[in-house]
Amino acid sequence: MHAIASLWGIATKYLLYNTGKTIGSIDTKTENQQILFRNVGTRMEPMYDKPELVEVDDVDDPFGYRQHIIVVDWNEDGLNDVLTLDKDRQYTYYERYQAQDGLLHLRFGYNLRYEDGAVITQVSIHPWDNYLCACDWDGDGDWDLLVGIGQRMGIVFLENVGDLKQPVFRRPRRILANGKPIAHSTHCMRPFAVDWDNTGKLDILSGSESGWLHLFRRAILSIEQEEC
Ligand SMILES: [Ca+2]
Numbered sequence: 001m002h003a004i005a006s007l008w009g010i011a012t013k014y015l016l017y018n019t020g021k022t023i024g025s026i027d028t029k030t031e032n033q034q035i036l037f038r039n040v041g042t043r044m045e046p047m048y049d050k051p052e053l054v055e056v057d058d059v060d061d062p063f064g065y066r067q068h069i070i071v072v073d074w075n076e077d078g079l080n081d082v083l084t085l086d087k088d089r090q091y092t093y094y095e096r097y098q099a100q101d102g103l104l105h106l107r108f109g110y111n112l113r114y115e116d117g118a119v120i121t122q123v124s125i126h127p128w129d130n131y132l133c134a135c136d137w138d139g140d141g142d143w144d145l146l147v148g149i150g151q152r153m154g155i156v157f158l159e160n161v162g163d164l165k166q167p168v169f170r171r172p173r174r175i176l177a178n179g180k181p182i183a184h185s186t187h188c189m190r191p192f193a194v195d196w197d198n199t200g201k202l203d204i205l206s207g208s209e210s211g212w213l214h215l216f217r218r219a220i221l222s223i224e225q226e227e228c
């Protein structure tokens, strides 16, 4: 389903929402809001409730204008969380937790930071859309980030040089395919990391504004030495 989200690019996304039972949901982005379509059917026979806004406890306007979200269990507590860029275009982790009302809510976790303590912002990488993908790209047990940008930046890698509880990241470095920056799209480059061919290492499936999906096998990928 992530592949389909990549194909659709800016308009739609797919996510799994933990609500006590396995429920699939789809969110659709409008301006600075995120909309959840809660699956009130089953996984095999989904049926969606009326759309509802995704809210974050005690945070007004939690999502940036035309920004995207990804859903990942960032703190690995069994509940899917949200990574996004906030209204100030800062990389932000919203944690999902069980509130006193017994329901699952989102709350502010923290802003993601570089190893020098600076908050990661869109502008610090590229002012165009930053499409996030969280994955353990280097296989050391913590979440790294791939960010799809396009233009001459292509897809960049932010290595987590902290750990799961206190992640901090190196400045972005470009991912190279056969020694060259990835350049299949100038805009809406949307990477997703998946072990496509079952080699035990992650490959990249990346969507583009053309509607095509592009597969980059790990064997041809490397990381540029210099930071962007
Ligand atoms: Ca979690």
Ligand SMILES: [Ca+2]
Pocket: 135, 136, 137, 138, 139, 140, 141, 142, 143, 144, 160
């Ligand atoms: Ca890692």
